[in-house]
Amino acid sequence: MQLDKKLQEREKELEAFHRVSEILYTYDGNIKEVIQKILLVITGAFQYPEITAASFSYDNISVQTDNYKSTGRALKAEFTAQQKTGCIEVVYLRKMPDADEGPFLKEEKKLLGSLVKLIGMYFEMNAKNIILDVNVKEKELLLKEIHHRVKNNLQIINSLMRLQSNMITEENTKDVFKTTENRIKAISLIEEKLFRSANIKSIDYSECFTQLTEQILSAYKAHKKKITYSLDFMDFGISINRAIPLALIINELITNSIKHAFKDLPGGNISISFKCESGNCRLEYIDNGRGLNKDFDAGNPRRLGYMLINALTSQLDGGFSIENKTNGFKFTLNFPVN
Ligand SMILES: Nc1ncnc2c1ncn2[C@@H]1O[C@H](COP(=O)(O)OP(=O)(O)O)[C@@H](O)[C@H]1O
Ligand SMILES: [Mg+2]
Numbered sequence: 299m300q301l302d303k304k305l306q307e308r309e310k311e312l313e314a315f316h317r318v319s320e321i322l323y324t325y326d327g328n329i330k331e332v333i334q335k336i337l338l339v340i341t342g343a344f345q346y347p348e349i350t351a352a353s354f355s356y357d358n359i360s361v362q363t364d365n366y367k368s369t370g371r372a373l374k375a376e377f378t379a380q381q382k383t384g385c386i387e388v389v390y391l392r393k394m395p396d397a398d399e400g401p402f403l404k405e406e407k408k409l410l411g412s413l414v415k416l417i418g419m420y421f422e423m424n425a426k427n428i429i430l431d432v433n434v435k436e437k438e439l440l441l442k443e444i445h446h447r448v449k450n451n452l453q454i455i456n457s458l459m460r461l462q463s464n465m466i467t468e469e470n471t472k473d474v475f476k477t478t479e480n481r482i483k484a485i486s487l488i489e490e491k492l493f494r495s496a497n498i499k500s501i502d503y504s505e506c507f508t509q510l511t512e513q514i515l516s517a518y519k520a521h522k523k524k525i526t527y528s529l530d531f532m533d534f535g536i537s538i539n540r541a542i543p544l545a546l547i548i549n550e551l552i553t554n555s556i557k558h559a560f561k562d563l564p565g566g567n568i569s570i571s572f573k574c575e576s577g578n579c580r581l582e583y584i585d586n587g588r589g590l591n592k593d594f595d596a597g598n599p600r601r602l603g604y605m606l607i608n609a610l611t612s613q614l615d616g617g618f619s620i621e622n623k624t625n626g627f628k629f630t631l632n633f634p635v636n
Contacts (some may be wrong), residue, residue: 307345311409314343318413322420328435329428333361340388340413344406349391356384356421359432365391373402375410377418380425386414442493449489456482477553480517484510484549488541503541504531504572510545511570514552524565525556532573536635543610544572544581550603551583551629559587559627577635579616586626596620 317339325332333354341350341363351366356379371390376383388410394401421428456479463475491506508529515525536544552568560566569584596618599605611618616633 307403307405310343311405314339314409315413315416318416322416325420325424329359329431330361333359334363336413336417337361337363337386340386340410343409344388344390345397345403346390346394349394350388351391352386352388354384354386357382357425357429359428367391371401373399373407373410375407375414377414377421379418379421384414384418384421386410386417445489445493449486449493452482452486452489456486476517480514480553481546481549483513483517484545485542487513488538488545492538502535506541507531507545507548507570507572510548511552511568514549515556518553518556523556523560523563525560525568526565527568527570529569530571536574536579540579540614540633540635543613547581547607547610547631548583550607554603555585555587555627559585559589561588563587574635579633579635581629581631583629583631584623584626589622589625589627590620594622 318336321332321335321339337352337354341347341352344350351363353362353366354360356377366389369389369391371393373388374385376385378384388402388406390401398404399407459475459479459482463472463479466472466475487506487510488503491503508531511527511529515527548570555566555568567586569582571582573580596604597608599608607618611631611633614631614633616631618629618631621628621630
């Protein structure tokens with residue numbers, strides 16, 4: 299090999315060492331991406347980068363370059379961290395002329411050995427965090443997958459119910475189907491939000507609850523009333539255990555306004571606000587309809603709507619109060635954020 303070519307190779311190797319240290323130093327929490335970057339640096343440092351591929355394995359972490367396939371022409375180096383062995387394998391995808399170690403240079407072998415030692419040391423120091431990080435990411439993906447399936451199954455149930463209700467002519471029974479369908483839709487919307495969100499633990503539901511309100515109102519378009527609404531959902535992150543009961547309660551309240559409050563009226567206004575402050579959440583729901591009957595006792599409900607509201611409020615470890623106003627109805631719900 300000519301001197302300038304040799305120098306070029308040494309420079310590439312040195313550069314690779316420097317870049318790998320840099321990548322490890324600025325490790326940002328996604329270990330698989332970090333290893334992917336390192337593998338690209340390593341393959342770039344070999345004599346024939348365009349036909350070089352690499353794979354990495356350690357514990358339950360396994361990463362390969364996109365072009366990787368196992369060939370007989372491999373250079374391997376191992377490291378040990380936390381009593382477990384890890385390995386990097388570099389392969390040429392085509393047969394290349396013989397050099398020092400098969401087609402590889404002895405300097406390349408040295409470089410890979412040093413890089414693997416560096417990575418090993420890094421894993422030794424950070425193994426617990428790294429493995430935890432991989433596990434958390436995998437669990438989160440799995441959870442999302444579950445939410446996706448739940449949502450799809452709920453949609454199937456809803457389609458079945460709609461088909462069944464198309465066979466029914468009796469208005470009251472048809473209405474029961476529709477109410478149930480809307481309850482399922484409310485849950486389904488939350489599930490959808492969960493599997494679409496980047497980080498399942500801190501979801502901002504404000505957009506989702508706005509969508510929910512619009513979804514319910516549009517489901518009852520048949521009532522052909524002019525219903526206006528104002529929504530004030532503060533950006534909030536609550537857990538799914540809180541979000542689903544809350545969505546179902548809002549669903550019951552809006553449905554009641556449409557069906558009862560604005561009955562015999564040409565339309566009405568609904569105003570909903572939701573805030574979470576110092577660990578406490580507060581929902582205020584107001585409509586300007588005809589108000590509740592005097593004998594209405596929310597604590598001792600006779601119909602399913604308020605039975606549900608009571609049960610869901612207990613699930614939230616919360617409490618609600620109702621105010622019958624001269625012109626409408628106000629519902630206030632308080633519950634702890636966790
Ligand atoms: N916003 C409201 N305005 C006026 N009346 C209401 C309102 N919400 C509920 N009601 C009354 O309370 C009753 C109980 O509501 P609910 O338990 O949801 O049962 P349902 O909606 O099935 O009748 C309703 O039948 C209705 O008379
Ligand atoms: Mg109701």
